Amino acid sequence: MLLPFREHLDFGPTPYDQLQAREGIPVVKGNVVSAVLALELAPWKRMGALGCYLNLAGQQQTDAYVCEIPPGGQTLPQRHLFEEIIYIVRGHGATSVWQDGTSKLTFEWGPGAIFAIPLNASYQHFNGSNAEPVRIFAGTTCPRMVNIFHNDDFIFRNPFNFRDRFHDSQDYLRFNKHMTDRYWETNLVPDVNQFVLDDFPMKGKGVKHMRFTLADTTYGCHVSEFPPGCRSTFHRHGPGAVIIITQGEGYVMLWKDGEERKRYDFREGTVYSPDDLMWHGHFNTGRGSMRHFAVRGDSPKYSHDRFRNPLWTMIPMDEEPPEIHREYLQDLARKGVKADVSVVED
Numbered sequence: 056m057l058l059p060f061r062e063h064l065d066f067g068p069t070p071y072d073q074l075q076a077r078e079g080i081p082v083v084k085g086n087v088v089s090a091v092l093a094l095e096l097a098p099w100k101r102m103g104a105l106g107c108y109l110n111l112a113g114q115q116q117t118d119a120y121v122c123e124i125p126p127g128g129q130t131l132p133q134r135h136l137f138e139e140i141i142y143i144v145r146g147h148g149a150t151s152v153w154q155d156g157t158s159k160l161t162f163e164w165g166p167g168a169i170f171a172i173p174l175n176a177s178y179q180h181f182n183g184s185n186a187e188p189v190r191i192f193a194g195t196t197c198p199r200m201v202n203i204f205h206n207d208d209f210i211f212r213n214p215f216n217f218r219d220r221f222h223d224s225q226d227y228l229r230f231n232k233h234m235t236d237r238y239w240e241t242n243l244v245p246d247v248n249q250f251v252l253d254d255f256p257m258k259g260k261g262v263k264h265m266r267f268t269l270a271d272t273t274y275g276c277h278v279s280e281f282p283p284g285c286r287s288t289f290h291r292h293g294p295g296a297v298i299i300i301t302q303g304e305g306y307v308m309l310w311k312d313g314e315e316r317k318r319y320d321f322r323e324g325t326v327y328s329p330d331d332l333m334w335h336g337h338f339n340t341g342r343g344s345m346r347h348f349a350v351r352g353d354s355p356k357y358s359h360d361r362f363r364n365p366l367w368t369m370i371p372m373d374e375e376p377p378e379i380h381r382e383y384l385q386d387l388a389r390k391g392v393k394a395d396v397s398v399v400e401d
């Protein structure tokens with residue numbers, strides 16, 4: 056019989072918990088947020104906008120937040136010693152990025168855009184509309200960094216400039232390189248739903264995928280597309296993956312060994328995050344393709360960790376409980392979608 060490596064002791068709130076409490080905005084827990092546009096937000100003094108934390112999946116490696124900028128508004132200038140990858144859920148606007156001694160580089164964005172903030176660069180977001188709010192979803196490495204350094208001055212008022220990660224010329228915005236199959240380096244993707252992804256035949260017929268390194272971050276992200284009638288196998292890995300559906304509809308199944316399987320329907324704007332070693336599978340039940348954007352793990356450029364946890368595994372489809380695929384086929388039949396039994400995994 057396997058025994059726990061060590062007993063669980065509750066040492067109270069972590070430095071990251073304390074930061075969240077000080078900031079006083081809602082902290083959403085659990086594994087699934089059904090509609091990111093429906094989240095209730097509160098005034099967020101540091102950002103000068105509205106916000107909430109998505110502290111999902113009971114982990115403090117990486118995290119997410121949602122921020123809303125009212126029509127005609129802007130955030131307060133920020134800089135911080137954690138990495139941040141942004142997905143624009145709603146609205147149109149612009150972001151200025153700069154370092155001490157550089158000019159401001161400003162770029163525009165709309166729904167579906169992704170970009171990263173260069174580490175510890177200053178930045179400010181602007182809502183470009185006087186009628187519509189902007190809603191931002193962002194993944195960050197804030198918990199990891201705050202729990203290590205637990206010092207607000209060091210994290211939020213650190214004067215160091217990472218010159219190797221940013222320059223204020225238009226070349227920064229033009230940088231766009233297909234490094235190899237399923238891997239791009241760039242600094243701004245205008246729309247993840249329009250971006251041409253690469254085939255990933257080993258994951259299933261028609262499945263497409265792209266990993267990104269944005270703004271030279273070590274924090275990773277990717278976009279996956281599941282064609283109609285296509286689902287993934289179940290797999291599990293370490294904590295910190297946060298996924299937002301950017302197009303289409305379907306459901307996710309989540310469970311941990313020894314626990315009951317749970318099914319959550321999703322659509323554009325649903326966010327979910329599996330716990331450490333939680334099995335998860337993505338099922339497209341819509342008539343069109345389903346896409347999701349995931350922030351997780353290391354970027355391709357900085358995937359230096361040579362250790363592969365042997366518990367990070369996939370369940371071959373012919374070894375999963377048969378009722379899982381039966382339920383999927385029933386859902387597809389109800390919606391009149393032809394099943395493609397290809398096996399995919401992200």
Ligand SMILES: [Fe+2]
Nearest residue numbers: 290292296401
């Ligand atoms: Fe995954």
